[in-house]
Amino acid sequence: MKRLTTVLLNPSALSVAFAAVLLGSLAISGNAQTPAADSLRLEPIKQLRKGVDAWPMIVSPATPAAQRVNETLTRLNRQLVQSLHDCDADYEGWLKVVGHPEDGQNQISLDWLRTIKVTMEGPRFLSLVASDETFCGGAHPNSDVIAMVFDMTTGAPVDWTKMVVKSPGASVNSATLSDGSTTGTLVLPALQKINLTAADVDCKDAFQDPQPFLMWPDAKRGTLVAQPCDLPHVVQACAREINLTMDQARRLGFDESLLTAIEKAHRQTSVTPKG
Secondary structure, three states, rough: OOOOOOOOOOOOHHHHHHHHHHHHHHHHHHHHHOOOOOOOOOOOEEEEEOOOOOOOOOOOOHHHHHHHHHHHHHOOOOOHHHHHHHHOOOHHHHHHHHHHOOOHHHHHHHHHEEEEEOOOOOEEEEEEEEEEHHHHHHOOOOOEEEEEEEEOOOOEEOHHHHHOOOOOOEEEEEOOOOOOOEEEEOOHHHHHHHHHHHOOOHHHHOOOOOOOEEEEEEEEOOOOEEEEEOHHHHHHOOOOOOEEEEEEHHHHOOOOOHHHHHHHHHHHHHOOOOO
């Protein structure tokens, strides 16, 4: 059997990789035309290292809002570089404690996997969703989902309580994720009832208390996605996506400007290119 060998990147190598991502982004942005006001164009998703996607930048950020988004995503990429380095070090230390299994050293550079999907590129909203699988040593691996949804009128992350002002009991929360970043979450009693009804029997006990949800629009499906988050590790598998139709989202009291934007984006993504 052939042995799969991977290279452990040191902090300097990670910095070089990150710099290459930024330089590549600048090269693409400098040659591109400014996108229309109601649409966005992102660079192709690159990797900080094998298996780890970087947050993609907006091409030609001509407005203060777009520039603010790029500043946020750049900061998150830099933070991820440091988190990768810390995870590598923790995993290496754990291997020394438990004893090196064969090829264990070669797996350090695979201790973190991240895939990023662009779920909406305008109008008005930009939505990026990252899925992380990490094992930095210890008893078990971890899974995280990070939803970065930006309001392109300001460049700030969406405040979800402002998107459900008509729904009683809504509150905003935040979750701290494996890369050290925080993401906004929504507690909404009416949404919790939907989740509890749809949950597997073995998972219902996990959703009795007020439950925060990650929220993001999915232009391809034409849905508003809600996913339970901040669950104890033993019940993380209970976190299933809820794809709200626009009719369901309207009944829950979500803001019409958000839902109209999703519907328009869905129509745009559903158009089959001629050829």
